[in-house]
Amino acid sequence: MQPIYDPRLGDVESDASSPKKHSLLALAGSLLVEVSLPKLALAFLLLIGFPALLLGAAPIAASIWLGEIFGKVMVFQAEIWSVLVLAALVAAALFSSRRLFRLAEHNFWSLNALAVQPLYAACREALRQLAERKIAPGTGRFAAMRAAAALLAGLVICGVALLVLAWVWPATLFVADIAILDAPRRFVGAAFANSAALVSAYVAVAALAWGVADATMAQPRDLESFDPPQQGEEWRVVHLSDIHVVGERYGFRIESGRHGPRGNERLRQVFEMLEALHAREPLYAILITGDVTDAGLSTEWAEFFDMLERHPALAPLIAFAPGNHDLNIVDRGNPARLDLPTSPVKRLRKLRVLSAMDAIQGARARLVDRAGGGLSKSLSVALAPHLGEIGSFMDAGRPMFSRELSELWTKAFPLALAPDREDGLGIVLLNSNADTHFSFTNALGMISLEQARAIDSVMAHYPRAHWIVGLHHHLVEYPRPAKALSERIGTALINGAWFVRRMQSLAGRVVVMHGHRHIDWFGECGGLRIVSAPSPVMTRPDGGPPHFYVHRLAVGADRRLKLLAPERIELPLAGAA
Template sequence: MTRKRPTTKTSAPPILDPRQGDIEDDASSTKRRSMLSLLGSLLVEISLPKLIFAWILLMVVPGLLLGVAPLVLTSWLGLVADKITSAFIGIWSALLFIGVIAFGWYGWRSLFRMVEKNFWALNSIVVEPGYAAAREILRHLVEKLFAKHANEATRAKLRAVSAAVAGVIVSALALLVLWWIWPSAHLFGQASEVRSWRDLVPVALANSITLIAGYFAVAALIWGLADATMAEPRSLKTFHTGKTKGRKWRIVHLSDIHLVAERYGFRVESGRSGARGNDRVRRLFDQLEAIDAKAPLDTILITGDMTDAGISTEWVEFFDILAHHPSLAARVLIIPGNHDLNIIDRANPARMDLPTSPDRRLRQIRTLSAMNVVQGPRVRTVDLDSDGLGATLAESLAPHVDEIKRFADVARPLFSTTLQDLWAKSFPMVVPPDQDDGLGIILLNSNADTHFSFTNALGMVSAAQVHGIEIARQTYPKACWIIALHHHVIEYPWAAKKLSERIGTALINGNWFIRSLKPLVGRSVLMHGHRHIDWIGECAGLPIVSAPSPVMEATNDMPTAFYIHTLAIGDGGRLQLLPPERIVVEGEAG
């Protein structure tokens, strides 16, 4: 006798729908938690031994090497002077004298490189962020007190005055530190005058603090004055609407798509305040296919944060989306964002990468490998030694493929500088114009080195990359350029709601970077992401275009948008920005 299966009612929905996430998905979300709350979690979770070890490697060791350099230099000069003034120079003394001179002649370059490296390491970790933080805190307070309902012009004046005052305050503090540490410094003595190695360490650190504080005192005044006299940004309300001559370029500007590795995964910063999974990005590319069929697109530029934490499975998601759209993929260009490189742990902002850890290098070579897949044969590197464009990215990476694979497999050789140099020399990448007076694209890496998830958003453009931009300009003097970077170069001309929106997000050296682009005024446009919101403006004659994020500022049911920008070259070779086309990505029903 066959037993009948009992009939049951349809099971009730789960009390907690796992697809909707829960509070654990908000662990590192700046949208769901305040910076004070995140800081509290950080202080509880942080590993003090790792923090102390990291400070030693990142600050104490560079400080010691920087502080010892003046003693080495003065000792060498003293030795040379003794030999020159000696009344009796025999054959051995003469040979020793020649050896000392030769050592100094060839060794000073290494000493100079060591001093320069450690000086700028301390500068990027302490000095410039310190000034930038002081400037933005003061600006934020002033705007809260005096410019809450002010127009852009009034706010610009207050921002300029705040920058000058911040420079004076920071310079005064640096002078106070200099006055306090000066009695312990020993800048111009010889190393032999320090009695023991135990005494050398405090002297070297005092020398280092003296050099940094003296530099800071002068530099802060210069930076404050430079920021105060800098043209303030303004929103761009008019676009070129007349007839254009010659070719037009349709540029899709995407940024901060933050692909996650789980079907229902949430993003680090937005948590449950943002979209879940990657379906919205897939639908966005489906829309691009339809748009391209009606009006062909020239370039799809993604200005960073393709992934949410730079892990391998997130890059797989990115490749899968491109694989479904091969025609579009052939026109995609990408640059690294802070989430591709600087997120140490998605769930724990207190997690720290030690300087000896291979993880940061792994994230760099994952990004470099992805860039090679997407655009390797289409972009060229810059050869700073010959002041010209170099090989394509694919050609420059080819000799190092085995080492890249070996490092990704076993993280060896751990202390090799080859991959570090390869990463630095890959930027800027240049897409040359197809004719001398056409449109080229320059791709930058604007991410500052950081070993801490909590400071992952810091941005800086290196002097070497700016030199690379100048080389590209001189190689194609008649061309116009899109200059793509991840970070916004300057704060927008409206009051920020929270101080956290201002601190640690814009380029630390943004004003210097804008000044360096003066030769390209009228023939370039800056395109960036990072802020997740759209803004089109200009500063010092340079148009600046910010891309909104299609996934970070809206939940699944809400619409988001991106832009297609049309560029043309007009009379006198000037780049024209035509009215942008806003494309809405609808939310999901239900």
């Protein structure tokens, strides 16, 4: 039986969400047609409107509260028992002010992560995209252009922020009395004006500081050569990324659509090759830097587990960090879909990742002790008291507002696989995904300050050890022109340059490995070695065979971590589109 068109090859519907088949503008057009406007409006209110209102209302509430406290003190000052009343009021004031400050701080940083830093990153990369059309990569002028674009972006964003500040300033009201509550429209308007003024003032200063910092830091460059062989122990680490497991035999992948192999046949080939490599010469670890699944679905995790069960010798070597496809894909067939912040579905995807991490590396990976420093209990031990609640949530999607389940995700990262001795090699796994609820913006990344501080704590606790830091998103844009602006701003780690500056002091002890871009790159930035992994299941842009690398790491006589020449493993092209 021969059909007119073989359905196993897929068709145009299989390419509906593929950015390789559609431009960012085309996907945005379909988004505008299909997006749910009521859900979009509600999401805007919950993610931007409500935090902005609370942030702007905080100084008004503080001034009202201080005025009331001062009035009470004046009333009670002549009474004998006024000291007791005053003490109670001060205690209540201290407690309330801390809560008010924490609430305002939380909403401020939420607005910063959602709008401020992405705006600066988008402006910087847009300027670089324009300039790179006329300057050859790999030259001194190219690096100077990147630095100048960062400084110019900071100046542009600073100027716009100052204009906004000047525009909203007449409507601000930071000091008021309780009578303002009788005019709710004025109160709300003043709160939003306050919020705009506070954020604009911060942006004006921060954008200029970011621009100067990005302009003066070392620019990324291709790694000119690998380190020569070293005396002593050598660690062989397989670096995979973006394996995009699908849940159907002929399932298409979001990124490549019908291009590339159907189903998971190529990934099965990868595991068979890894089994042979490990039997020939033992591997130290198999690191997967995100996008284990194509859309974070339970069927995709099931396929992944089924494949690992066929290779029991490999499972104890695997360590993985989550990618945007594991967490942020709302609907794999429709980029216009979005989750409301109150929806249980985003938390469900997070719990699937935690469950998979527990099954694969839970006994080996340990949480960071935020208070005492160093490493604390294993992931499995940390999750054990919550297994009943996790199971209940995954079965019924309730309770929607469980604080414990929300904190579980935040406290789980970074995860660390400790070195087997004080001067050995460990692995730190980060969650670099921005907390988005929209498929169209799913690929953005951000490293939290808490994770960066936790890395410092781990490094200080193991002063002689060396580390692989694994995350999904790329820290810097590679020193080469991008084909489209969407490649730079749609997939960016929006505070990547800041994270590089924090990591540079660890340059001799750390190699950073990431995925996300589906291409291989060996480079450095300020002495920090950075390695990008290609996708072994996607068809390469140049039509060549997909591949992956077995990296070789060793410690030199100078006690610095060395990156030796890797072994490149190519897969046969059979099964490719």
